[in-house]
Amino acid sequence: MPDLTYRDALKSTLVEEMDRDPRVLLMGEDIGVYGGTFLVTEGLLARYGPKRVIDTPISEAGFIGCGIGMAMLGLRPVIEVMTWNFSLIAADQIIQNAAKIRYFSGGQAGVPMVIRGPNGAGVQLSAQHSQALEALYGYFPGLYVAAPATPADARGLLRTAIRASDPVIFLENASLYGLRGEVPDGDYVVPFGRAAVARHGRDVTLVTHGRTLHMTLAAAAHLAADGVECDVIDLRTLRPLDMATVVESVRRTHRAVVIEDQGGLYGVAGEVMAGIYERAFDDLDAPVVRVSGEDVPMPYARTLELLAQPNEAKIVEAVRRTVA
Amino acid sequence: MVKKVQHPGVDTDVLLEWYRSMVFVRHFEEQAERSFRRGKVGGYLHLYIGQEAVAVGVLGAIRDDDIIFASYRDHAYVLLRGTDPGAVMAELYGKSTGLCKGKGGSMHLFDVQRGFYGGYGVVGGHLPLAVGAAYALRYDHGDRVCVCFLGDGAMNTGAFHEALNLAGLWGHAGLCPLVLVVENNQYGMGTSVPRSSAVPALASRFDAYDIPNEVCDGMDPQAVYDVVRRGVDEARRTGRPWAVETLTYRYAAHGAADLLQPYRAKSEVQEWRQRDPIAQTEQRLRHAGALDDAKVEAIAAEAERRVQEAVTFAEASPDPAPEELYTDVYGEARDGDR
Numbered sequence: 001m002p003d004l005t006y007r008d009a010l011k012s013t014l015v016e017e018m019d020r021d022p023r024v025l026l027m028g029e030d031i032g033v034y035g036g037t038f039l040v041t042e043g044l045l046a047r048y049g050p051k052r053v054i055d056t057p058i059s060e061a062g063f064i065g066c067g068i069g070m071a072m073l074g075l076r077p078v079i080e081v082m083t084w085n086f087s088l089i090a091a092d093q094i095i096q097n098a099a100k101i102r103y104f105s106g107g108q109a110g111v112p113m114v115i116r117g118p119n120g121a122g123v124q125l126s127a128q129h130s131q132a133l134e135a136l137y138g139y140f141p142g143l144y145v146a147a148p149a150t151p152a153d154a155r156g157l158l159r160t161a162i163r164a165s166d167p168v169i170f171l172e173n174a175s176l177y178g179l180r181g182e183v184p185d186g187d188y189v190v191p192f193g194r195a196a197v198a199r200h201g202r203d204v205t206l207v208t209h210g211r212t213l214h215m216t217l218a219a220a221a222h223l224a225a226d227g228v229e230c231d232v233i234d235l236r237t238l239r240p241l242d243m244a245t246v247v248e249s250v251r252r253t254h255r256a257v258v259i260e261d262q263g264g265l266y267g268v269a270g271e272v273m274a275g276i277y278e279r280a281f282d283d284l285d286a287p288v289v290r291v292s293g294e295d296v297p298m299p300y301a302r303t304l305e306l307l308a309q310p311n312e313a314k315i316v317e318a319v320r321r322t323v324a
Numbered sequence: 325m326v327k328k329v330q331h332p333g334v335d336t337d338v339l340l341e342w343y344r345s346m347v348f349v350r351h352f353e354e355q356a357e358r359s360f361r362r363g364k365v366g367g368y369l370h371l372y373i374g375q376e377a378v379a380v381g382v383l384g385a386i387r388d389d390d391i392i393f394a395s396y397r398d399h400a401y402v403l404l405r406g407t408d409p410g411a412v413m414a415e416l417y418g419k420s421t422g423l424c425k426g427k428g429g430s431m432h433l434f435d436v437q438r439g440f441y442g443g444y445g446v447v448g449g450h451l452p453l454a455v456g457a458a459y460a461l462r463y464d465h466g467d468r469v470c471v472c473f474l475g476d477g478a479m480n481t482g483a484f485h486e487a488l489n490l491a492g493l494w495g496h497a498g499l500c501p502l503v504l505v506v507e508n509n510q511y512g513m514g515t516s517v518p519r520s521s522a523v524p525a526l527a528s529r530f531d532a533y534d535i536p537n538e539v540c541d542g543m544d545p546q547a548v549y550d551v552v553r554r555g556v557d558e559a560r561r562t563g564r565p566w567a568v569e570t571l572t573y574r575y576a577a578h579g580a581a582d583l584l585q586p587y588r589a590k591s592e593v594q595e596w597r598q599r600d601p602i603a604q605t606e607q608r609l610r611h612a613g614a615l616d617d618a619k620v621e622a623i624a625a626e627a628e629r630r631v632q633e634a635v636t637f638a639e640a641s642p643d644p645a646p647e648e649l650y651t652d653v654y655g656e657a658r659d660g661d662r
Contacts, residue, residue, distance in 0.1 A: 060486075
């Protein structure tokens with residue numbers, strides 16, 4: 001198993017899928033000549049030419065909508081958004097067209113399309129470039145929402161996304177692109193709707209996804225030194241959502257903390273908590289606790305930005321309250 | 325199915341077939357409105373009455389394997405494409421035998437087998453789809469074209485401008501065989517073109533995106549055909565987009581629930597009715613000796629018979645089964661339980 005960065009896991013999977021299937025094409029702002037804002041598509045224009053690696057103008061509603069039309073005609077566009085924040089310009093295309101065409105056409109047409117790019121905060125990008133949008137897109141039937149946290153899952157989930165029959169919201173994060181890890185070779189696939197148990201423990205279940213997996217694992221290591229063993233579940237996809245794995249864990253540990261990058265009101269953690277209460281209420285020995293971002297637009301000042309986000313210490317504190 | 329013309333120019337036989345098609349579409353729409361008033365058809369119902377010459381002229385000018393995207397005023401296109409009128413009416417009735425199993429309704433007709441890729445309910449929202457679809461047609465080196473019908477209102481949306489800029493760019497590479505048909509029916513819902521567009525000469529907007537464009541009389545199927553046939557041939561040959569603004573009018577309300585129509589005078593509707601596409605074509609055919617009173621009556625009776633057959637089929641059809649609620653959300657079985 002080679003050791004790859006998250007970025008190279010994405011890029012090598014794009015290459016493998018483009019080599020395998022001539023219908024796969026890439027489209028987005030500055031993905032060709034520039035190589036992609038985070039260099040995920042570097043070198044691919046030279047390899048595949050401008051018909052398959054399309055540099056677009058700054059027109060999210062235009063090119064994401066075009067991707068839908070291409071997908072309906074049998075192509076498999078993989079579209080990069082420079083950040084998910086800019087997808088809001090194309091919200092009508094994604095929500096009103098991509099997610100619903102299969103249904104309102106009575107199954108006559110489908111939209112096998114991937115939209116991928118960095119989600120959530122970077123470093124001091126301030127309010128308009130920092131939003132995490134999984135709760136928004138998780139709301140709409142007809143979409144898949146994937147959020148790989150590791151290089152291996154970046155490969156396995158992207159491959160599933162490109163081969164899926166329906167539109168996939170593929171959420172990366174700027175802080176993850178340089179992360180290294182072992183990535184299985186060959187036709188490695190991670191199916192949607194199957195959470196991963198990232199660490200085994202008997203005392204409390206920690207549920208998270210995306211970037212916050214890593215601070216959650218750090219918190220779990222810290223707590224283990226104090227004798228608290230955490231079961232850490234990485235949801236990996238938010239739609240479909242694998243509640244069975246979460247509930248199975250909570251039935252063993254009787255306690256749960258749910259961690260998400262932003263959110264809070266109407267967020268992913270709230271949905272997971274509701275699922276736990278609906279299906280494992282009698283197994284709980286303590287109220288389920290959530291750790292979310294603060295309920296404010298993302299500030300610019302680094303000190304405030306750090307305060308607005310979850311971190312290892314906040315997770316440790318929440319777990320201690322839960323097991324007390 | 326609309327009569328095809330293999331060569332430029334239209335003879336009397338073809339015009340007669342087009343007349344028959346327009347009469348049928350109008351009878352269908354009038355029945356749809358009656359069914360709406362009787363509560364058999366729900367939601368929004370946007371009728372094509374007055375605009376028949378546009379659909380007939382355009383569909384007469386394209387090949388059966390060309391594809392179409394359209395707005396929500398979409399009944400005529402599928403009917404003229406040869407879709408079973410019973411399946412169209414059943415969709416309006418929300419029945420299981422409808423084109424989209426009763427899941428789309430009037431605004432979202434689809435007949436992919438016949439190259440009709442939908443009916444879309446958000447003004448201007450389908451334009452990017454049509455541009456991408458045109459790209460896909462040329463991606464495989466084919467020579468099919470994509471026809472996109474849009475209203476005058478769509479031309480003020482952001483999606484229009486973003487999509488057409490892309491169409492112009494991709495056209496430079498010969499990768500966008502797109503035929504844009506603007507049906508300027510003078511109103512975006514209740515707001516007239518001069519009240520909504522800073523430059524009311526709508527076709528001129530295509531110049532901004534290097535898309536060749538023309539304007540034509542949208543009340544005359546032959547005028548529409550003559551212009552569009554040139555554009556279709558050009559788009560097919562070059563892989564570049566081409567656009568036409570057809571000047572037309574909807575006599576009917578915006579939607580069938582738009583009863584009072586405070587935004588226009590009755591006299592204006594009457595003026596446009598003087599140029600009714602069906603009446604004009606009828607006159608021309610009478611002059612040519614191809615129509616008389618008896619034949620006009622027979623054509624109307626045949627149209628009405630087919631429409632009533634469609635109604636009977638729709639009314640006799642079952643409602644969608646409850647389990648259909650959950651099908652067609654995704655194309656494959658999924659893991660995960662939420």
